[in-house]
Amino acid sequence: MSRKKDDSLYQKTFSYKFFKWMKGEKDPLVGNVEMTPKKDPKEEEEETINERLREKQMMLEKIYDVENNKLILNFRKIYKFISILFCITMFAILFLNVSYLPPVGDAGNPSDNEVPVRYIEKGIEETGAVNFVSGMILDYRAFDTFGESNVLFIATITVLILLKVDSKLKKNDPEKYEKETNDRTLEPKKDPILQFCARYLMPVIVLFGICTILNGHISPGGGFSGGAIIGAGLILYLNAFGFNDTERFFIEKTYKVVCFVALTFYCLAKSYSFFTGANHLESHIPKGIPGAILSSGLILPLDICVGLVVACTMYTFYCMFRKGDY
Amino acid sequence: MDFIRNFPFFSIMISMLSGIISSILPKKAAKLLNLFMIITVFFLSLILLIYLCITGESFVYMMGHFPAPYGNEIRAGILEALMALFFSAVMFLSVVGGHKKLDEEVDEDRHNLYYILVNMMLSSLLALVYTNDLFTAYVFVEINTISACGLIMIRRIGRTYIAAVRYMIMSLIGSGLMLLGICLIYDMTGHLLMSNIKSSIEAIHASGQFRMPLVVMTTLISVGLCVKSSLFPFHAWLPDAYGYSTVSSAAILSSLVSKGYIFLLLKIIYRVIGFEVFVSTNILNVFYVFGLSAMIFGSIRAIRENDIRRMIAYSSIAQIGYIYMGFGLATDLGMEAGIFQILSHGATKSLLFIAAIGLTDVSGFNRAFIHVTGAGYRNKIAGIGFTVGALSMVGVPMFSGFISKLLFAEAGINVEGKSVPTLVVLAISVILNAIYFMKTVIRIYTPAPDSEFKEESFRFKDKLSYSLTILGFIALNLVLGMSSEVFNDLIHKGLEMFS
Numbered sequence: 001m002s003r004k005k006d007d008s009l010y011q012k013t014f015s016y017k018f019f020k021w022m023k024g025e026k027d028p029l030v031g032n033v034e035m036t037p038k039k040d041p042k043e044e045e046e047e048t049i050n051e052r053l054r055e056k057q058m059m060l061e062k063i064y065d066v067e068n069n070k071l072i073l074n075f076r077k078i079y080k081f082i083s084i085l086f087c088i089t090m091f092a093i094l095f096l097n098v099s100y101l102p103p104v105g106d107a108g109n110p111s112d113n114e115v116p117v118r119y120i121e122k123g124i125e126e127t128g129a130v131n132f133v134s135g136m137i138l139d140y141r142a143f144d145t146f147g148e149s150n151v152l153f154i155a156t157i158t159v160l161i162l163l164k165v166d167s168k169l170k171k172n173d174p175e176k177y178e179k180e181t182n183d184r185t186l187e188p189k190k191d192p193i194l195q196f197c198a199r200y201l202m203p204v205i206v207l208f209g210i211c212t213i214l215n216g217h218i219s220p221g222g223g224f225s226g227g228a229i230i231g232a233g234l235i236l237y238l239n240a241f242g243f244n245d246t247e248r249f250f251i252e253k254t255y256k257v258v259c260f261v262a263l264t265f266y267c268l269a270k271s272y273s274f275f276t277g278a279n280h281l282e283s284h285i286p287k288g289i290p291g292a293i294l295s296s297g298l299i300l301p302l303d304i305c306v307g308l309v310v311a312c313t314m315y316t317f318y319c320m321f322r323k324g325d326y
Numbered sequence: 327m328d329f330i331r332n333f334p335f336f337s338i339m340i341s342m343l344s345g346i347i348s349s350i351l352p353k354k355a356a357k358l359l360n361l362f363m364i365i366t367v368f369f370l371s372l373i374l375l376i377y378l379c380i381t382g383e384s385f386v387y388m389m390g391h392f393p394a395p396y397g398n399e400i401r402a403g404i405l406e407a408l409m410a411l412f413f414s415a416v417m418f419l420s421v422v423g424g425h426k427k428l429d430e431e432v433d434e435d436r437h438n439l440y441y442i443l444v445n446m447m448l449s450s451l452l453a454l455v456y457t458n459d460l461f462t463a464y465v466f467v468e469i470n471t472i473s474a475c476g477l478i479m480i481r482r483i484g485r486t487y488i489a490a491v492r493y494m495i496m497s498l499i500g501s502g503l504m505l506l507g508i509c510l511i512y513d514m515t516g517h518l519l520m521s522n523i524k525s526s527i528e529a530i531h532a533s534g535q536f537r538m539p540l541v542v543m544t545t546l547i548s549v550g551l552c553v554k555s556s557l558f559p560f561h562a563w564l565p566d567a568y569g570y571s572t573v574s575s576a577a578i579l580s581s582l583v584s585k586g587y588i589f590l591l592l593k594i595i596y597r598v599i600g601f602e603v604f605v606s607t608n609i610l611n612v613f614y615v616f617g618l619s620a621m622i623f624g625s626i627r628a629i630r631e632n633d634i635r636r637m638i639a640y641s642s643i644a645q646i647g648y649i650y651m652g653f654g655l656a657t658d659l660g661m662e663a664g665i666f667q668i669l670s671h672g673a674t675k676s677l678l679f680i681a682a683i684g685l686t687d688v689s690g691f692n693r694a695f696i697h698v699t700g701a702g703y704r705n706k707i708a709g710i711g712f713t714v715g716a717l718s719m720v721g722v723p724m725f726s727g728f729i730s731k732l733l734f735a736e737a738g739i740n741v742e743g744k745s746v747p748t749l750v751v752l753a754i755s756v757i758l759n760a761i762y763f764m765k766t767v768i769r770i771y772t773p774a775p776d777s778e779f780k781e782e783s784f785r786f787k788d789k790l791s792y793s794l795t796i797l798g799f800i801a802l803n804l805v806l807g808m809s810s811e812v813f814n815d816l817i818h819k820g821l822e823m824f825s
Binding site: 096119 | 331332335336339343345346347349387388389390391392395396397398433434435436437442443446453459461463465466468469473474475476479480482487506510512513514515516517526536537538539542698
């Protein structure tokens with residue numbers, strides 16, 4: 001209220017709005033700024049829920065016609081019944097079968113033959129690796145392990161085919177590209193606790209992984225386990241600091257080059273070893289003193305190769321499932 | 327001459343290395359490397375086959391510095407070399423025939439990924455053929471499965487995704503069953519090397535120990551490999567996977583991937599479990615029954631199909647039924663007929679897929695029968711290719727399909743209790759084959775004057791690679807059909823070397 005002016009004029013002045021705001025009667029932002037209640041990004045809107053339910057109902061009615069189509073109804077019942085029956089039968093047969101097999105850990109078992117005896121008795125002498133498992137998978141049966149690391153490689157290739165965002169999209173339709181690669185809804189937003197922990201944990205994890213790989217021929221560990229540890233460290237770093245930070249050292253080219261170098265080295269080194277072995281030629285790879293860090297011939301470099309491939313594979317899987325790009 | 331013994335190892339390693347190198351190459355270089363690699367493998371296998379025919383005995387090759395039960399080992403005999411030769415030849419033709427379609431259907435930056443898959447697929451097939459160790463076989467079965475999924479879904483549309491997921495689930499069930507079987511074998515014998523397992527299993531069988539695990543193990547491995555090679559009741563993944571993937575993938579999957587598993591099964595029958603022990607478990611009778619039903623039901627589904635690619639896919643089920651029916655006869659003659667059918671079907675089915683794609687392309691990319699009317703005039707070379715493939719499938723003399731059906735009939739007639747069903751079902755199946763293939767051939771040569779699709783002016787230069795592929799397949803078919811004695815002789819010798 002003013003004593004000098006009319007009400008209609010007074011309402012337009014600044015002091016009227018100011019006192020009203022002081023009393024808490026008016027929020028100056030209402031009407032000027034768009035304000036919607038903040039919501040959890042994962043929560044589904046009611047509209048989409050309804051749409052989804054409607055589509056499901058429509059599918060049941062139109063395509064399967066559940067009410068009238070007795071065939072499908074019966075089929076579903078019989079299907080459930082038969083699958084349960086099948087599982088139970090499978091269980092029964094396999095359990096019964098196990099009871100006929102030789103007991104675990106018995107000294108006279110057929111699997112206790114000359115093969116493990118030689119691995120244990122002559123393993124160190126023949127491969128130079130104190131860790132028998134490393135000696136077995138990377139020297140005695142290196143061909144299988146080469147196949148196994150190629151399984152990882154081909155699995156990454158298949159995931160790339162399935163999930164990688166088109167490179168054309170970035171040039172032709174940047175808006176859609178942004179939408180496809182936007183993963184902000186899933187990302188913890190610069191969580192200080194996570195960042196603090198990751199800053200101290202990540203170097204330790206990666207160092208531990210490297211240590212596991214490098215000591216693969218001396219102590220338990222090796223390429224597969226060490227690579228998995230490094231991969232986990234990289235994923236932790238990505239979660240704490242986001243893609244902007246990881247892009248500085250890991251892009252698509254990094255993956256390609258690392259895998260190419262590691263697998264090519266593996267292939268060529270092992271080919272040399274197979275070739276000399278099969279043709280009874282002398283192999284010029286020194287075995288070293290068992291127990292030293294630089295020993296056991298090809299096992300150490302091969303462990304490093306396998307470790308690199310495994311770490312890159314794990315990291316790539318994570319990136320592809322989350323964003324579709326590095 | 328002893329240097330030739332390195333060739334199996336070289337061909338496996340070359341194909342794997344080229345797969346790895348392709349990952350950093352640009353599209354064109356990857357394509358050239360792939361072709362170069364397949365040709366190299368082809369010639370290596372050819373020389374190996376000639377060498378083995380001269381020496382007349384198989385050999386084992388040590389992979390590394392340690393002899394067999396301690397290290398890995400591969401083995402080469404006439405049958406292995408023949409299969410490697412055949413696989414590389416069909417792979418070359420299928421890949422070349424699908425180049426143009428690959429450009430249309432697959433994103434530019436995924437091409438080198440495709441060639442990685444193809445190279446890895448060939449290496450895993452070669453390893454499955456040459457391996458002498460069950461665990462090596464399992465590792466390469468994994469590579470084979472994953473790259474087959476990739477080959478299906480490289481054409482990124484909804485149906486191939488579903489087909490790939492289906493294929494993956496079924497195929498992993500197969501791998502899982504096979505792995506369980508290998509575990510049981512290891513528990514009973516303590517070996518993974520094929521020749522050692524065989525002698526142990528013979529001893530176990532003679533002593534009467536482990537009766538039940540022996541039967542369960544045989545069943546698990548057989549069913550696992552049947553699921554992976556789509557024998558009749560386990561075929562649900564097949565039509566979509568073959569029908570919607572890009573054409574090279576369909577050709578590779580139908581003529582090579584399933585055949586690789588069948589060859590592995592053959593190897594397990596002869597070299598791991600032993601033919602007599604395998605016969606005594608009666609699994610072969612189950613193969614026989616399923617094979618017969620596949621021959622009928624696959625053909626009936628193919629007749630009812632209204633989509634030319636899916637029709638060819640369903641025909642695969644019937645043809646794989648023939649192979650298992652031959653195995654199920656449980657005689658050497660039946661096995662040989664089955665192996666010849668592997669060659670014959672491999673050569674014919676990829677021809678049909680590649681010819682069919684030429685026919686649908688000139689019909690506005692429509693695959694329904696109504697649209698391909700008269701397509702044989704619009705794309706002449708594809709029409710000829712399709713006709714040859716259809717004639718071979720039906721079993722017209724001069725083509726390979728005739729020989730395989732003849733061999734099946736010859737093998738079946740002397741087997742007690744199985745002769746009548748074999749001959750009757752064979753006859754019914756041939757008639758059913760004739761119904762759906764001749765229906766298609768007649769349709770593509772029915773003139774369609776009011777068709778909306780114009781006749782394509784045929785310039786040999788534009789479609790050089792496609793035409794040469796079709797001609798190559800026709801030649802392969804004629805060679806298989808007209809000089810079948812040579813192949814039968816090789817198969818016979820190879821099977822003798824197996825045991």
